[in-house]
Amino acid sequence: DLLAVCVVGDGEAETGPLAAAWHSNKFLNPATDGAVLPILHLNGYKIANPTVLARVSREELEAYLRGCGYRPYFVEGDDPARMHQLMAATLDKVLDEIEEIQHRAREEGVVERPTWPAIVLVTPKGWTGPKIVDGQQVEGTFRSHQVPFAEMTDEHLKLLEDWLKSYRPEELFDERGTLRPELAELAPKGKRRMGDNPHANGGLLLRDLELPDFRDFALEVPGPGRVSGEATKVMGAFLAEVMRLNAPYRNFRLFSPDEAESNRLGAVVDVGLRRWNAQLIPGDDRLSPEGRVMEILSEHTIEGWVEGYLLTGRHAVFASYEAFIHIVASMFNQYAKWLDVSEEISWRRPVASLNYLLTSHVWRQDHNGFSHQDPGFIDHVLTKKASVTRVYLPPDANCLLVITDKCLRSRGLVNVIVAGKQPQPQWLDMDSAIKHCSAxxxxxxxxxxxxxxxxxxxxxxxxxxxxxxxxxxxxxxxxxxxxxxxxxxxxxxxxxxxxxxxxxxxxxxxxxxxxxxxxxxxxxxxxxxxxxxxxxxxxxxxxxxxxxxxxxxxxxxxxxxxxxxxxxxxxxxxxxxxxxxxxxxxxxxxxxxxxxxxxxxxxxxxxxxxxxxxxxxxxxxxxxxxx
Amino acid sequence: DLLAVCVVGDGEAETGPLAAAWHSNKFLNPATDGAVLPILHLNGYKIANPTVLARVSREELEAYLRGCGYRPYFVEGDDPARMHQLMAATLDKVLDEIEEIQHRAREEGVVERPTWPAIVLVTPKGWTGPKIVDGQQVEGTFRSHQVPFAEMTDEHLKLLEDWLKSYRPEELFDERGTLRPELAELAPKGKRRMGDNPHANGGLLLRDLELPDFRDFALEVPGPGRVSGEATKVMGAFLAEVMRLNAPYRNFRLFSPDEAESNRLGAVVDVGLRRWNAQLIPGDDRLSPEGRVMEILSEHTIEGWVEGYLLTGRHAVFASYEAFIHIVASMFNQYAKWLDVSEEISWRRPVASLNYLLTSHVWRQDHNGFSHQDPGFIDHVLTKKASVTRVYLPPDANCLLVITDKCLRSRGLVNVIVAGKQPQPQWLDMDSAIKHCSAxxxxxxxxxxxxxxxxxxxxxxxxxxxxxxxxxxxxxxxxxxxxxxxxxxxxxxxxxxxxxxxxxxxxxxxxxxxxxxxxxxxxxxxxxxxxxxxxxxxxxxxxxxxxxxxxxxxxxxxxxxxxxxxxxxxxxxxxxxxxxxxxxxxxxxxxxxxxxxxxxxxxxxxxxxxxxxxxxxxxxxxxxxxx
Ligand SMILES: Cc1ncc(C[n+]2csc(CCOP(=O)(O)OP(=O)(O)O)c2C)c(N)n1
Ligand SMILES: Cc1ncc(C[n+]2csc(CCOP(=O)(O)OP(=O)(O)O)c2C)c(N)n1
Incomplete structure (x- = not known):
């Protein structure tokens, strides 16, 4: 019954990753998953410009959200008291609607993808902040972005004072400056506090994966080069078993931008099925609203899904063509920085590692070409802190198995594994592979x-x-x-x-x-x-x-x-x-x-x-x- | 009157950069610009999965495109002859509509953003290819992606033969295997050929910029460290003059993800105004349907616009926060590879260089923090060929002027300029700066x-x-x-x-x-x-x-x-x-x-x-x- 409420800036909504992300609802199953409530905050401005969505007709905006599969509710105004009531009433309605969707799916077995509600919150930018500064309108314009005024002239100091006093601190704090108990009382307690919600500290919820013995998936290698094998296929058989063993705990998924099969991980699809909650038709191949293989043609959306999945205490592998993983370079940066910083925060429990499998690599592009040849993501990863980054280049299938097992057991890292999918001679038997990889x-x-x-x-x-x-x-x-x-x-x-x-x-x-x-x-x-x-x-x-x-x-x-x-x-x-x-x-x-x-x-x-x-x-x- | 027809895969449409790009129509001015006709090719499948847009209701898809500001026309079917007629009729209609939009804007002075037409082409994937291979449906499914069958068994060879014969080569070629002249006649001639259209070889259309003498914008530096200056502001004054001088030729624009003003390039906005063809309201700051400063909060869209602008023979500067330019790392890769390859193609004329100004850099994040600190784009750029990449780190404003002038004159390169926007002591007078930068x-x-x-x-x-x-x-x-x-x-x-x-x-x-x-x-x-x-x-x-x-x-x-x-x-x-x-x-x-x-x-x-x-x-x- 988890509900994730996601506030989206109307500026932010112009970015590619966000624009693609709306369609995630085609992969959400109301019977088994929680719900996401997007709140598009239409405050009209970015740093210095208006936002696109605030300057199209209300009809177009509605059509856009409906086209993304949402039923939009508008909460609009600038009178705080009225807006408070309006928002509360809308939230009540929307939460009922979500409950109803879930009820229909869970109790009545409705499998069709529902139209989820979304809220569009229309308020002035810089709402309740200083209205006019140096003779220019600030509230309700881009000028309120971040810092409505900087230098502390006398005039600005007066503005600052009026602004802060407008929140009527005398009603909020007692003579000694303490928050009044009847107000403190209103805040949620314990795990209901935003910062203490276990879903925001996923390490608390983390359950170790049930891992089969990877040696059972070893290729028989009677001598160096005596057999040929497809490394990712062997890995796929292992991951399929991981998928099977952990199905009861619903904590392992494979993510890929429509490349799982192409990257020879079909065995995982056999077991896990692909998540699909849009229309199904006869002849569809291993699609299911219950699937645990997540595929959409957006590396950005995949990365976002993976991060969310890990941060809420689950385990994941992200398989991608090597050249195109650059698409998420910037998202990787931010995630690695997050890991780095969170290592120093004592109450944060480590989450499972972010495991990238980079395959279809530079050397075997065959019918693709120059555009698909780019091994530079490794260079990029190595710019981030050594304490959170690992890069593995297993030379054959058995080594890939050892490394995969190791990565799935690790915590708080970004592991990059580079391995080909094409048939190649195999070098090490499992015993040698274990020794080699452990060093x-x-x-x-x-x-x-x-x-x-x-x-x-x-x-x-x-x-x-x-x-x-x-x-x-x-x-x-x-x-x-x-x-x-x-x-x-x-x-x-x-x-x-x-x-x-x-x-x-x-x-x-x-x-x-x-x-x-x-x-x-x-x-x-x-x-x-x-x-x-x-x-x-x-x-x-x-x-x-x-x-x-x-x-x-x-x-x-x-x-x-x-x-x-x-x-x-x-x-x-x-x-x-x-x-x-x-x-x-x-x-x-x-x-x-x-x-x-x-x-x-x-x-x-x-x-x-x-x-x-x-x-x-x-x-x-x-x-x-x-x- | 240029019309760019853009075929969009329905798989491709799932990507972030594409999803954001639909909104480019809010920046297109029918009075002064050409037109873009998107054709969404809804063939239903990607490599191994159906596509999202093919598996939502037709109502949702229509709403989506309308929400993006388009009027969709559906061309749907699988009978080639009928489809040919249908497509021709629709194109006639759509081209008339575009002409009418342009007429209204140009002759009748209508300034409102029009609803542009778009086509949704609904055909089976692998249309007219082999229907069934090895007992499995191929035409109309993901199985037709790229290679419908690989090994050349007898059965497959027969399939291949039937497939190729289905195009009735005997009607197309004469006994000697030459294309029949009455058919060859149908193809466009000269510059009407796709590969010889000058807009596809922008170097042909390239006009050198009128450049003011950058020395006129020099900071007076009586001695090292004797004055303070904001480098990008000085550059902004120079670029503003470039903007002014080249306005008659409509071949210079500044591109930025809503950061031109924040990066102290406001002078360019003063002269060029920001392009905005969505709704305008009183109080809007230097927005105009004629603007030459392109701002949207999508580094991807900006990069796409810049590449298109350069490749059609114009000049551009792309100004970005240093940390977030990683967002386009993958697009940069492909562009640099393109430049590299096109250098070897004798008939391709060099286009103007892609000039990145990276500012708000790692050392001066002030009220922003760790997430905004990332100087690694330089490392990334240096993975590409030396013949197409340059990186400049001017130490002060006068050096930045010299480098900017140099970059605007260069051709066929990617120039990365890193320079701060904060006040800092200045070191070199213009004479010394010229000597220093030329070495x-x-x-x-x-x-x-x-x-x-x-x-x-x-x-x-x-x-x-x-x-x-x-x-x-x-x-x-x-x-x-x-x-x-x-x-x-x-x-x-x-x-x-x-x-x-x-x-x-x-x-x-x-x-x-x-x-x-x-x-x-x-x-x-x-x-x-x-x-x-x-x-x-x-x-x-x-x-x-x-x-x-x-x-x-x-x-x-x-x-x-x-x-x-x-x-x-x-x-x-x-x-x-x-x-x-x-x-x-x-x-x-x-x-x-x-x-x-x-x-x-x-x-x-x-x-x-x-x-x-x-x-x-x-x-x-x-x-x-x-x-
Ligand atoms: C990827 C990226 N590009 C540019 C910026 C610079 N930037 C910071 S805030 C902002 C405007 C955000 O507008 P919006 O999402 O509407 O937020 P709000 O108005 O609520 O502040 C921009 C462009 C950034 N932080 N990240
Ligand atoms: C960024 C990126 N991710 C993944 C791929 C792998 N890939 C190649 S083709 C394809 C499917 C494309 O589908 P669509 O755009 O619908 O094209 P069509 O069906 O017309 O072939 C995918 C996922 C790619 N080429 N680029």
Whole structure:
């Protein structure tokens, strides 16, 4: 029976996120959900301009709200006493109406989407504030915005006094300045106080998720690269079970801008169904007024829903195409700032973390193109406080499972998980994945051929960069078998930062022991390369660090060609090794020429076949070195 | 008489930016502007879900569009021939209606906002594509999205053949596969072709702005710090004249989300007036259906308007609070990608640059607070190609004038200018400002006391960091007069990058000569400190670079306290110098203690007075050293 009353500024109502949000009522089920009562505060002005909705005809405004699925009630005037009565009467009516809607849905089984009431409160801006300042009308105009006057001239001081006295403090406080008890009495008590309502401190209501053992969803990986898997699909099976187990507690939902199925999370839709309270027709696919998968084509609305859901004590995953999550960059900023500040407020209980799954990522856009290639949300997230941000780049399905479980158990964070949806070779069995992910970074022994004294460190973060790195290593094994290579894989990006900067940061000793203090490091990274420099510039061996990543070279092309254009591909990495390992340039001149020629073969082949070379597509661990 | 026909997906219509954009019609003047005809394509589905607007009653949908100020015409059906006739008839009607609206406005002087027509095109999704695939309905459902079937089984191949044949190619092409001349004849010719319409290649229509001599707007600066000025106000006077001079050509507008006046650009409003075609009432402030200042409280709508305005060959400035420009991060991404790609297309003529003025910045939020503090848009912009991005941080009003002039003359770029609106000491007279800004970076001789062999380089970028750096230098002159300090100011952030990375980048020789190869550099930067590391990590002296900037420590506090919390203040900078110049720590122990005590004085004083210490507020160049 929860009722959320939401006051909307008429200026605010001009923003995109708000304009889209009205349609949330198509996803609200009166039988099982609470209700939202929007109060559009039509005070006519913003900072310096009138508002659009205050300057269209009343008919248009009514049509607009009706078109958004609301029945508007107008409360209009400027006489406080009359307005008080009018508002009280309207609220009574509106609350009855909401109750009736809920009764019909709950008792009479009416499933049709109701027309919810909304209130339009029409008052002067700066109502009851100073009317005229310096000869200019203030009350009822934009001039009353925030600060009706600033300098404390004598005249202004007098205005201030009159203004404050207009509230008749002598009737409100006794001689000692204490609020009169009969007035204090009127305020709600205990949990009825706005600041103490548990729905406003969702951590109080938080119930841990019932989590299945993620190991039960593991892919069988008999050896590195021996099977192929679609990471998000495996994650989807796990999340589907989370959905099933927690259905009784109604505290877990998946949110996505119409991409759950496209991002291979269909299993979650199978179990949870998509929430839909607009019209249903025969042939509709897994839509239901009871659904727990929330989909609307607005990243803004999704982000708003997710934040509301978390802040009232529930759990969520927000799955999005990587490139389009930038749409909520500004909302993320505000949410991260909120988390940061609320950490310092002792009575605030931590809420579940905001978990972003970013998939359909930059490297696998296939029939989409340049517009869909943008790995920069990670950079953006890292501008916010280390205490509230985490970024994970699991290299395969089993690692993704471990990380997902970890994120669902965490509290008060923003977790960004980047993982592809396309079939790719799998590297780690579940045991290794657990160990690898719990450290967040580590040497892959099976891929390395050195015993503590490598010639080069090949580091990688992200599924595609990991695959290209391993292919490069495999290639080097064949053609430069004497070269001692160490492979370091990074799942938890924050491990790269100094410990002083992030709680997950490696100590310098740990970092030096992984990356050496003097050997070349070729780092293949999922996103913009400079981020790795930013995270590591204080490390001993930073001078030898060479990073490959996305550098805004993209188009609609084959998967491998994307890596070639950005010089993140296996052959470019081999070339980088040859160029950076001292003494190798001469010795390996033939190999260098070979990879150069392979780039040419690649270019010719994709032009002719529109598909990648067999020696690229068929590659898996050992393909080069064991042939 | 330009008519822009805009097809809107019903999925797309769920997004915030689109939902807000409907209200653009309140800013369109039928007497002087062209017209927009929206066609809402109600094909009912997105990728995997139905669309909201297709699943509300037809009454609600009509009300919605009427509420947005449109008169909707429905064109509905699935028989191609009938639909063709229906659409043609409706277009005839609608175009007549538009002409009538324009006639009334232009000939009869009707000023009231008209109800513009809109078309709702209701067709099956995947219309005329394969109807049933693998036993499932495809035409008319979400399954027809993008790829109705993928694998080329025999059955699918047959489907593909039937599908393509359904367009009766034998009637369209002759035996040799050439389009029949009588059909080719039907297509528009020359500039009537969509791709050759000059409005779609705005550079063709571009007319250089008439620019007044910006020197005429210079602040008289008799000596560094001798006068105070509000940078954006000075810029506003210049832009007002640009507005006036170009009024006859109707090709310059200022865009802002209701912040032009707040950002001290009121002079532009005085000249240009604000565009407003909704209701006008007595007392309205500089609103007019002819206005050239575009204000609506939607950063998204503003960005959309600006892009449209530039792409059709006009000039614009987009002024925004720094923190909220993140709202358009994703739109910026797409625009920058577009610029990048269009540079390679030989027939595309360059359009005027997209000029962002970011003001009300992180350091001066005064009565706003933490939510309004976010300098990260710069970081975001730098993820895009160097060939299309520029970032300027003019330290004072005269520099802002030089940069504004430069940006208005530039083409095909995104220029980000960050400048405060609050009164601040001014440093450079116009002559010096021109020289300084044309290099983009330079030693400030008057603030330095070394002849080529400094003990420390004090670098700064941004108005507040520059002021704090100069105050620190002034303080050092008093208490450590023998210390040789070099002050380097950076206006053009891109100069810091290697020349190989950005066309404005300094050569290593230039960089080394400014920053030395071995002396400590204390860099006070406007935004997140790691950006400076990112730009300079390849430079010789990077190991000695110590950057101060915003580190997400903020609240509603005094201006100076913001710098203290982020350790960017003069006293922290003095401490940094003492800590970093070899041998100084011991010698200057007393001074170090003094600045520590000043931090305490500061904390006590702002708590008691809610305002900054006089020795901070009254400071200007020479205040410490000459007292
Ligand atoms: C995204 C964003 N853009 C711009 C602003 C600057 N701003 C602060 S208040 C305001 C006007 C708000 O008007 P309204 O929502 O009607 O509120 P009210 O009149 O009740 O103050 C604006 C534009 C902001 N706070 N946020
Ligand atoms: C901002 C954004 N979010 C999500 C997507 C993924 N996406 C691609 S097409 C599509 C459905 C679009 O539906 P609609 O606008 O109705 O177009 P149509 O049915 O005509 O294809 C979605 C959600 C996207 N392209 N952009």
């Amino acid at each position: 967040g970074i580590g040497i892959w022994e099976w891929a390395s051929n050195e015993e503590g004294d490598p010639d080069v460190v090949m580091a990688c973060a992200g599924d595609v960069p990991t695959m290209e790195t391993l292919a490069a290593v495999d290639f080097l094994r064949k053609y430069l078998p004497e070269l001692k290579v160490r492979v370091v894989n990074v799942v938890d990006l924050m491990t790269l930062q100094p410990q002083s900067e992030h709680p997950h940061g490696l100590t310098d000793k740990e970092f030096d022991s992984l990356f050496t203090v003097d050997k070349p490091i070729i780092f293949a990274y999922h996103g913009y390369p400079w981020l790795i420099h930013r995270l590591t510039y204080r490390r001993t061996n930073h001078g030898n660090l060479h990073v490959r990543g996305y550098k805004e070279e993209g188009t609609t092309t084959t998967p491998f060609d994307m890596t070639v254009r950005n010089e993140l591909d296996r052959f470019s990495l081999v070339r980088d090794v040859i160029d950076r390992v001292p003494g190798l340039a001469q010795r390996a001149a033939r190999i260098r020429q070979m990879v150069r020629d392979l780039h040419v073969d690649h270019a010719l082949y994709i032009q002719e076949h529109g598909d990648d070379l067999p020696l690229v597509k068929e590659w898996t661990w050992g393909y080069y070195s064991q042939s | 983009g970076i330079g030693i400030w001789e008057w603030a330095s006391n070394e002849e080529g062999d400094p003990d420390v380089v004090m670098a700064c970028a941004g108005d507040v960091p520059t002021m704090e750096t100069l105050a620190a230098v002034d303080f050092l002159r008093k208490y450590l007069p023998e210390l040789k300090v070099r002050v380097v100011n950076v206006v053009d952030l891109m100069t810091l990058q290697p020349q190989s990375e950005h066309p404005h980048g300094l050569t290593d020789k230039e960089f080394d000569s400014l920053f030395t190869v071995d002396k400590p550099i204390i860099f006070a930067y406007h935004g997140y400190p790691w950006l400076i590391h990112r730009l300079t990590y390849r430079r010789t002296n990077h190991g000695n670079l110590h950057v101060r900037g915003y580190k997400e420590e903020g609240t509603t506090t005094t201006p100076f306290d913001m710098t203290v919390r982020n350790e960017l203040d003069r006293f922290s900078l003095v401490r940094d110098v003492i800590d970093r110049v070899p041998g100084l720590a011991q010698r200057a122990a007393r001074i170090r203690q003094m600045v520590r005590d000043l931090h305490v004085d500061h904390a006590l004083y702002i708590q008691e007075h809610g305002d900054d210490l006089p020795l901070v507020k009254e400071w200007t160049w020479g205040y410490y050293s000459q007292s």
